Amino acid sequence: MIRKISQLSFLLVASIVSLGFAKAISTEPTATLTVVVNGIQNQKGEVCIGLYSQKKGFPLNTKNVLKSACTQIVGRSIKQQFSGLKHGKYAVAIVDDQNGDRQLNRDFFGIPQEGFGISNNPKVSIKTGAPKFQDASFILNSNKTINISMKYRLDP
Numbered sequence: 001m002i003r004k005i006s007q008l009s010f011l012l013v014a015s016i017v018s019l020g021f022a023k024a025i026s027t028e029p030t031a032t033l034t035v036v037v038n039g040i041q042n043q044k045g046e047v048c049i050g051l052y053s054q055k056k057g058f059p060l061n062t063k064n065v066l067k068s069a070c071t072q073i074v075g076r077s078i079k080q081q082f083s084g085l086k087h088g089k090y091a092v093a094i095v096d097d098q099n100g101d102r103q104l105n106r107d108f109f110g111i112p113q114e115g116f117g118i119s120n121n122p123k124v125s126i127k128t129g130a131p132k133f134q135d136a137s138f139i140l141n142s143n144k145t146i147n148i149s150m151k152y153r154l155d156p
Contacts, residue, residue, distance in 0.1 A: 028086055028087070029086075029087055030083070030084045030085055030086060030087075031085050031087060031140050031141065031142050031143050031144065032081055032082065032083040032084075032085070032143045032144075033051070033081070033082045033083075033085055033090065033140055033143075033144055033145075033146070034079060034080070034081050034143075034144070034145040034146070035049055035051075035079070035080045035081075035082070035092055035094075035145075035146055035148060036077060036078075036079050036145060036146070036147045036148070037049070037077060037078050037079075037080075037094055037117060037148050037150060038076065038077045038147060038148070038149050038150065039076065039077070039149045039150040040073055040075070040076050040077060040078065040096060040115070040150050041076075041096070041115060041150065041152055042073060042096055042098060042115070043073055043074075043075075044073065044098065045073055045096065045097050045098040045099070045100070046070045046071055046072050046073060046097050046100075047070065047071050047073055047078050047094060047095070047096055047097070047150075048068065048069070048070040048071075048094065048095050048097050048102050049068060049069050049070075049071075049080050049092060049093075049094050050062060050065040050067075050068045050092065050093045050094070051065060051066050051067040051068065051082055051085075051090060051091075051092055052064060052065060052066060052090065052091045052092070052093065052133065053066045053088060053089070053090055054133070055132070055133030055134070058091055058093065058132075058133040058136070059091070059093035059118060059130055059131060059133075059136070060093070060103075060104060060130065062102065062103060066090075067082050067085075069082070070097065070102065073096075085140055087139075087140060087141045087142075088139070088140060089137045089138070089139055089140075090119075090137060090138060090140050091118070091119050091120075091133050091136040091137040091138070092117075092118070092119040092136070092146065092148060093116070093117075093118055093119075093136075094116060094117035094118070094148055094150070095114055095115070095116050096114050096115030096116070096150055096152075097114060098114055099114075104116055111126075111154060112151075112154070115150045115151065115152045116150070116151055117148040117149060117150045117151060118131045118136045118148065119136045119137070119138060119146055119148055120135065120136050120137075120138065121148060121149050122135045122136055123155045124151060124154055124155055125154050125155045125156065126154060128155075
């Protein structure tokens, strides 16, 4: 009887260990994205960063954000890391949130009233409108750092 319990214990432990290996083998690789925001003009409020993995809602709809973070402004630049990201295509939108509502405030014509930034630093003007996901996206297949410049007015 003791031998049967011992064999059963061995089988149970072996099964648990093999399940652990199966899970480790099937785990998708992940990466860390570091976002560096430069050129912050204000020294109050916070900079909010939205990470998107699809074009739906980019760059203004915060409901479609994959991950987000808001950081108190200290100095002219900030750094924020997003870890555990699956390899794929992403884009980032940033707002220098001066009034704490965690969105980019715009005037009647849709012109930003707060600082903003977009990955790949595309041109943003009345003519171009809000950047498209495809213009701001980048491939993340290993740890990566991107630099984004804040804008406080539209490009000419």
